[in-house]
Amino acid sequence: MQTVQDDTGRRYLLLKHADHASLVRDPESGNECYIQNDRLESVDERPLETAATMIPDSVRSLVTSVHDEHTLGLLVELDARGPLGVRTLLDAYDVCESDLHGQLTVLKASGLLEETDVDGQRGYRTTETCTTALDALADPSSGSRSSDASETLADTATEGSDLEFDP
Structure with missing residues (x-):
């Protein structure tokens, strides 16, 4: 597992890397989605530290x-x-x-x-x-999990792509 961030600076846990898009999990909401690889970059942060950000x-x-x-x-x-x-x-x-x-x-x-x-x-x-x-x-x-977290992730994940959001 690896920590990545998209072109907006939002951090995710990389679950599966494919040719054109990668499956990522939002550590704050737990939602998973695919994001185009050209929108992702590696971040120098341990994955378990990133996972802990779901806790306030x-x-x-x-x-x-x-x-x-x-x-x-x-x-x-x-x-x-x-x-x-x-x-x-x-x-x-x-x-x-x-x-x-x-x-x-x-x-x-x-x-x-x-x-x-x-x-x-x-x-x-x-x-x-x-x-x-x-x-x-x-x-x-x-707790800090917001009810609209899946909407925010869906907006971020699909912005500028034809990929579908899978909560």
Whole structure:
């Protein structure tokens, strides 16, 4: 499998190469279609990275940064309870200070938490990216797949060609 892009810059996964047209899959919608080869070019991106683009950016950030249920629970609690001070986190959740510091540092670096002031002390709150990701995970029906994705792909795939779109 290989990552390719068409002449509009849209990226696809190359499934089958033929003489005049290639079968490609849109990683965001999952739809497959044929696109003329003269409209495609290879892209220096790993196919699995391209495939991952079907997942919203916020969810990808969360999934790649959170490696255990404890850390996920920390984000869920911070999102539900609002900004919390470090002392409150240490007392309420019975966590080791160095472990908490490590988790907070990683989550802040990944853009899921931001430092804030809570009653004159250092605290943390979830970012909009984190809240969006947690909402998407809690309610999968709020995902990013748009209902008109197949129409967009059909328009892109057949523009300037006699090829048929096969959703």
